[in-house]
Amino acid sequence: LWRALHLYLHSREDLQGLGLMAQMGISGEEEEIFALMEHHFQLWLLDGTATISAQYLATAGRTIRLEEMIKEGKKNRIQVYVDTGKGFCEEESFWVDTEPDKRGVTHVELLLPQGTVAVRLDPAEHTCLVKVIQLLGELGGTYPITYSHNGRELEDQGILYTTTDPQIVVTDLVAGTGRLYGELMIEELHPGTAYACMHLLNRVRNAERLYASAPFRFLKRLKKTAKFRKRRIKA
Template identity: 25%
Template sequence: MDRLIYSKFSNERNSKYAIETSIVENDGARWICKKPLYEEGKQHFENMKAAYWGLATMFPKGELAIQPYEEASDGLRFPYVEGTDMESLLHDIYNNQGYEAVLSKIKEYFNMIKKYSSTEPFQKTNKFVQMFGDFDFPQETKCGKFNNLDYGFANVISSENRQTLIDYEWTVDFPIPVEFLLYRALHYYVYTCPESVAFVKTGIFKDLGFDEENIEKYLKMEQNFQNYISSGKVSLGELHESMGQKTYNIHELYSEYCKNETPGMQVYYDYGEGFLHENSYFIKPEIDENGVETIYIKDIPKNALRVRIDPRKECSILSLIEFTADNDKELQEIMDTNACEINDDNIYVFDVVDPWFVVKNENFSNIVLSVSGKTEKYIFKVATQIRENRNLRDKVNIVEKEYNEVINSTSWKITEPLRKLRNR
């Protein structure tokens, strides 16, 4: 009998593509099970079966194995592939070997995909326009005989000198530029991985051959594809925005109720064992009329080697107003942070969910930290200042497009109250 381990419902999609995905265990063996949520979704599963045979024919097993499927009474099931996904491998490579080694690994993977997915010329078809929009590409643009939109690094499992592609749900038999497929894989990796700031700052998209003009086109294609998948369905966010009557947001009400109780910034002391949660505490900042938040850290233990301050618990952009010790010691020049500083204007971009400032304890008694989190005000300033720096000009449009894509999305708008709650 199957023992359920995990289950996910993709029911925000159009009913033709809505599926349930589960992980089950039976007699010690694990399986990925997928089934349509609606009768009209059965054709999507027929397409998945055709996708397997198409990709398995296109790629030699020695370079990229395709996860096989078995027929099930209510859908398809796939054997669970043991190993390490490529996202995790890239993270380890970055920490142990650095950025250039990450580039080399990604280029190796991309070149392998291109080798077997560049056999057909691009021809704009009605299906392509319906799914991605009416876009033109140069005559030399190459495509595969079968084109998989799920070449993402999380879908590639390495084990025993073999790479296996474990998701090919969105594979089609009409031409799609292979460069778009590769950009899509890189896009979703870069903007979700722990090294996001470093990769964007260094220029990973340009280093891998993606220019701004094509990126702009690819982002529009991706947006159209997401609209295509969800056509006929209204998400909770869209439903919320379509309702005309006044609503009360539970997150804002709760935040107002407990704002005097909610901890603000977290302070850690390192006694030689790193920053442990048990060696930390919360300080609620004082907030002035301009929204500047200030905390006062007093009586710092003399045996603390370092002091760490977490000003937020989510991605954010902060202006550093003051960071001093014992009233006059400037800490900004000696601090470490996981943010990207924009020029010399004390603006720090934290594209990680755990922002921090760290300073070595030089027998400090007290530390004062003041920051401003007026994100909307500083986003414009960030973009303007980057434009003025010619060395970073190539990266501006990437950052701005990604930011605009996020802030204009329904999910960003509907989660605004939650972000406000977490920032208090």
């Protein structure tokens, strides 16, 4: 424990004054004893000694920061909101742990509380690309469900989200629906990549609108007429 804290505090000068050693039950006198024990242990094991800096460099690559652990823990889970007449709220939400299959498809099966009129799926907590393969409700048999979202459609590629709060909202549930089944493909994107894709998509859409506009079509006809007259004059 002393060695782990000793190495950790070497990289975190901002925590030096918190007294972590004392909080872990290691007194100042014990620190001196442990340091001397470490010195003799290194002499026996290495026929020499290694500085704290050298020890840190040798082990830092295997250190996982708390932020990374939290991010990884949140990666394969979906937050589900159910609306039983009060709207979507944290009190009526829950988390579902997920694990994509070999094809990268995440399968979701939700048991809906009685009186559910709408469902919201938050597939991630970061910018991402989500492809909804299917959403089905179950009431006797299964039926397809339509949905809305706060992303941008990429045709067959899926839904592009540049927000860290991506949402898929189902509001057309048949009364009495007890289960919801979903198949999704969720791909995390770096924010820069997501925004670059959105910028490119906007340019393509603007070009399509311009090409289909009446002024553009008029200019094309005018250009064709000018070329035709020019050929007649040459003839």
